[in-house]
Amino acid sequence: MTKYIDNVNTYLSQMKIKQTYVSMKSGIDKKKLSRILTGTQDASGTDMERIANALGERMEFFLNDSFSVPRIMDFEPEKIAFYAGETTEKQEEVANKLLQLMENIDEVMSAKNRFLNISRE
Structure with a gap:
């Protein structure tokens, strides 16, 4: 080779x-x-x-x-990356929304739990 x-x-x-x-x-x-x-x-x-x-x-x-x-x-463990080719404007918008969701997942899950607890009362 x-x-x-x-x-x-x-x-x-x-x-x-x-x-x-x-x-x-x-x-x-x-x-x-x-x-x-x-x-x-x-x-x-x-x-x-x-x-x-x-x-x-x-x-x-x-x-x-x-x-x-x-x-x-050697890469930072909390970062995930992949290459999906050249993105369209719409794909970039969706990716940014997913990033926002991931950055705020604790708040999203916490709000869900609070809602479920209120509904049980």
């Missing part, structure tokens, strides 16, 4: 990213991606570029001799 593929596999493993996600983001067929990542099929320059872009990195990142992947535990 090439250094590029070894580094991509290390990145996927440490960041806990599934091949299915990379396939979807890169547009590379799942079976072809699997063959590339196992070293059964050589990756073209285009394939390498598409895989790197799908992972939010430049191709050179995976070719670097001093390759290192940030450890997941």
Whole structure:
């Protein structure tokens, strides 16, 4: 296997990213991606570029001799992130409302409990 593929596999493993996600983001067929990542099929320059872009990195990142992947535990534990592609205005509005709900979930649940307690009286 090439250094590029070894580094991509290390990145996927440490960041806990599934091949299915990379396939979807890169547009590379799942079976072809699997063959590339196992070293059964050589990756073209285009394939390498598409895989790197799908992972939010430049191709050179995976070719670097001093390759290192940030450890997941280095990220703040109370934060959750995922990439859902380019969002529409409506999707962004819904996401912001969900964030507000998550930030205020204690108050929402507390209000529900108070309401239930009042209804029992």
